Amino acid sequence: MIELRNVTKTFPGSGKSAPFTAVDDVSLTVPRGSVFGVIGHSGAGKSTLLRLINQLERPTSGSVLVDGQELSGLSERGLRPHRRGIGMVFQQFNLFNSRTVYGNTAYPLKLAGLPRAEVRQRAEEALRFVGLADLARRHPEQLSGGQRQRVGIARALAASPKVLLSDEATSALDPETTGEVLALLKRVNEELGITIVLITHEMDVIRRICDRVAVMDGGRVVESGEVYEVFANPQHSTTAAFVRSVLPERPAGATLERLRERHPGALVTVPFRHDGDLGRELSRLLRRYGLDFSLVSGGISEVGQRPLGSVTLELHGTQAEVAAFLADPQLAGVVADGSGAQDSGTHGSGAVAA
Ligand SMILES: Nc1ncnc2c1ncn2[C@@H]1O[C@H](COP(=O)(O)OP(=O)(O)OP(=O)(O)O)[C@@H](O)[C@H]1O
Ligand SMILES: [Mg+2]
Structure with missing residues (x-):
């Protein structure tokens, strides 16, 4: 036009x-x-x-x-x-x-x-x-x-x-x-x-x-x-x-520091897209690796009438369980803000270093 x-x-x-x-x-x-x-x-x-x-x-x-x-x-x-x-x-x-x-x-x-x-x-x-x-x-x-x-x-x-x-x-x-x-x-x-x-x-x-x-x-x-x-x-x-300014994002800086004080476990940020299946698969994957979680930050909004956003979780499990979870190929795109059970620098193949 x-x-x-x-x-x-x-x-x-x-x-x-x-x-x-x-x-x-x-x-x-x-x-x-x-x-x-x-x-x-x-x-x-x-x-x-x-x-x-x-x-x-x-x-x-x-x-x-x-x-x-x-x-x-x-x-x-x-x-x-x-x-x-x-x-x-x-x-x-x-x-x-x-x-x-x-x-x-x-x-x-x-x-x-x-x-x-x-x-x-x-x-x-x-x-x-x-x-x-x-x-x-x-x-x-x-x-x-x-x-x-x-x-x-x-x-x-x-x-x-x-x-x-x-x-x-x-x-x-x-x-x-x-x-x-x-x-x-x-x-x-x-x-x-x-x-x-x-x-x-x-x-x-x-x-x-x-x-x-x-x-x-x-x-x-x-x-x-x-x-x-x-x-x-x-x-x-x-x-x-x-x-x-409108979408919740992966926590960083002072926000991340405060989150780490409150949540000593490994923090991971999971992106959510309308055409991805992470939202659906997440609970199954967590169960498979024996992990429990707390919701820490984030959210999903509608953008052009479709859902988009990310959710940050604190994982409750051993270091080995967290590492195995992050190495799962289905978790490409998940960001680990290495702390707690997760040593910084040791991320799984699918995870992106913080
Ligand atoms: N008639 C004009 N003569 C000289 N400069 C102008 C004229 N109209 C606009 N400008 C300059 O062009 C630039 C862009 O102006 P414009 O009004 O298009 O911006 P804008 O993005 O609409 O800003 P705002 O969000 O404040 O409305 C500004 O630096 C403005 O001073
Ligand atoms: Mg204007």
């Missing part, structure tokens, strides 16, 4: 400030019907990238295609019909306080010159979809943050877009309201078939609703892929740090 080919955006310097490249040679493909997340720290270039998609920013070089149409070469006038197919929602909602909920939703349609009856029908339908039909006569200041963002989404939907761009739509909302708005965006994607590109600095947003993700750092896309694979196997340090 969207294709960026070697897109660069350099803002010209003014006066004393030097030119600044906010988006640096970015190529990416957003599949039709997907929810595509872009994550990065503040200043990474996310908003600029999003604004390049609807050409609110013109690229310095490279090309932007939406639904097969090259946009970067078009005039403002030539862009107009294509922009109508691209809706946008914002962190600060960008509503008119002087207009009602209905008025805000209908405004872009009136501006586009649609007939009155069609404006009414589309705006009412969009408000019904987001669950605000009953509040159509209210003004934005009489609404909660979550309701305001639903108006923002209704306004975008009323124009029947093919693509919805979301710039930190949930960043101003509390966790519960964030959940409601993310669920609404997922419905927009699934029930209306609208392709969504959302930018965020929260990996939890990516975890909950995205199919694919691109990680931005310093204007570049440093990693991208299917959400589950990126979470399970992050390649870039920026990605790994984002993943650590």
Whole structure:
């Protein structure tokens, strides 16, 4: 649905400030019907990238295609019909306080010159979809943050877009309201078939609703892929740090030291993947090697609706039993944080040294 080919955006310097490249040679493909997340720290270039998609920013070089149409070469006038197919929602909602909920939703349609009856029908339908039909006569200041963002989404939907761009739509909302708005965006994607590109600095947003993700750092896309694979196997340090913020990981540093004080036995961290059988096999293996265990740390979360995580166990058994267990070929990928019964440095063939 969207294709960026070697897109660069350099803002010209003014006066004393030097030119600044906010988006640096970015190529990416957003599949039709997907929810595509872009994550990065503040200043990474996310908003600029999003604004390049609807050409609110013109690229310095490279090309932007939406639904097969090259946009970067078009005039403002030539862009107009294509922009109508691209809706946008914002962190600060960008509503008119002087207009009602209905008025805000209908405004872009009136501006586009649609007939009155069609404006009414589309705006009412969009408000019904987001669950605000009953509040159509209210003004934005009489609404909660979550309701305001639903108006923002209704306004975008009323124009029947093919693509919805979301710039930190949930960043101003509390966790519960964030959940409601993310669920609404997922419905927009699934029930209306609208392709969504959302930018965020929260990996939890990516975890909950995205199919694919691109990680931005310093204007570049440093990693991208299917959400589950990126979470399970992050390649870039920026990605790994984002993943650590939402997934329990193998204990390290001071956390590991504290765990060792409380749990003198051998500590092993068992990864859990939706397509692996360690979760199922673990109790059988522990029984086979005569081991008992305590749960120490970790957890399993849903990533893109599939389970992913890791669990750290303290093993109760002799050194020989623990060593035999760790040497089992089925335990490749299990990490032993050698202590207690397990001498550090003596790990089984399948185990990875701490
Ligand atoms: N019009 C502009 N002129 C000059 N520099 C700009 C302009 N717009 C953005 N920048 C710079 O480009 C960089 C990327 O900005 P951008 O807003 O795309 O980042 P972001 O990832 O969206 O950050 P945030 O998470 O804080 O919203 C920043 O250093 C910003 O100062
Ligand atoms: Mg931004």
